[in-house]
Amino acid sequence: MPYLEVEPRQVRFRFANVANARVYTFALPFAPKCQVIATDSGFVHIPYEVPANLTIFPLERFELVCDFSSTEVGTTFEIVDQSYQESMYPYEPRVMQIRVKAAHACQGPELVTIPSTLVEYKDLRSLYEETKGMTRSITLMEMDDMNDCPLHLHLDNQFGHEMNISTIKATLHGTRGKVEKWYFHNPSPDPHPFHWHVVNAQCGPSDDDINTNAMKDTVPIPADPDQNATVVTQVCYVVCTPNEYLVVDSNRAATDFGFTPKQPYVAHCHIMEHEENAMMAWFYLTDTDVEN
Template sequence: FGDKILVNGTVDAVFRPTTSRVRFRLLNAANARTFTFAFDDNRTFSQVATDGGLMEKPLERKSLILAPSERAEIVVEFNASEPCTLISLPLPAGSQFATRGMMARMHSGNDERFDLLRIEPAASLQSSPELPTVLAKIPWLNPSDAAVTRKLTLSMAMGMGMMGRRGSSGGNFFINGQAMDMEVVNYRIKKDTVEIWEITNDSMMMHPFHIHHSQFQILDRNGKPPQADEHGLKDTVKIGPGETVRFIMRFENYADPDTAYMYHCHILEHEDNGMMGQFTVE
């Protein structure tokens, strides 16, 4: 974890809104840090989009957790000449995404609070329209249309094994016991096929699982419906220690049997050390 936070490449960033409502596109571009976005005055804001686009309706909230690669759009209301600060809070106590066991002592960066963006509204603000109650109509996929369910288990070497245990093709981070091999295409998927992917985290750390090519819809987390902020189009999903998440996805467009897409943990040190695979759409 670094000791400087950049917002659009700027240290100690300041934003001066001129309208009463502002729509922010939040992207966690950190290599490993998870942000818990909130405001220093505990104000409420509206989440209106997930990774892949608008949600069906606004979701009122006071905080929002985004792991590396996750995106969200929020609408925030401001009053003239009343400043506030967008901050990141420590992960909530007992969070399902917190690192466990001995790894927790090595991975404490998500327990910090820090300022992200100072917001200084103008002395006079242009009035913004009200948020609509319906934002989009999402064509939800039917699990009964899935041609196959693929099961993937994320794991990592622990303790001294981090320096020694390696998968069949090298690396210390694995998917189904295998580290990334550039010469191996793990799955060949027929174009326009609907599939369910079931991802289990068999490690002590949260892994933000990311898939290239298209967007998916989360079916359930540990057998329960997805959290409200995940109810939309996604391409990255947080999977906490011991959790299992199922999502459904249609593999359409951009088919090429010779050019593979990737799926991987989006903590860069994890993907670079083996927690990655690849597939083609044919």
């Protein structure tokens, strides 16, 4: 099992799930010593306690600051994956060991008090209303073959029953200078970690439950248990503006990216078999509102 030696002081951890399809749910035995300070797109507004089970989908990131200053030297902690993992071989749920070792002779940095807020509060729903952004519906589909094996996944049913495609054919749009509202539907049996290039989002299971504490670029889209394509399983406010524009009293203009976002980017499920099997779209930032 890999291990990491830490000194009895504050340690900043960055967790990134770089597995292809595996969803980790970490139990961190040292969680009470930690606070979450950042996710995918940077610092959270208010740092918060680490949940008992920290679930991380492919490409999601979390940063924690943990204080081992009162932990006895020689203590070890094991980070254990709590998820059920389908595996052809015996699965080892212990992911990593943290070993607290004696401090280096040199004096380390002082204990830092984490501020009560780390970045300005951003409320994307009100900016969506202010900028009169478009509303879009995105559907993540999966088709099975005669043996009920996944055959083909796609975005928005845009290209019928094609499979084994070698190019990206679907397109999504976002209007530069606006915050948009994207409704996600997932009638497939699996959740999909949806990832945008170049933009960030604030999301939640419903419009009344948007997480305004964090900006994300990878968002798990839950499956509807009844595989009903009309049910919205996630609502996201998608920022097609520079991030600085979002800060209250910012001087940055809504379309002042500091670079020219003319070329197409991509937006896709981050599970590779899915993105390679059509759950991926060109993502164009346009000057005027364009339907997908």
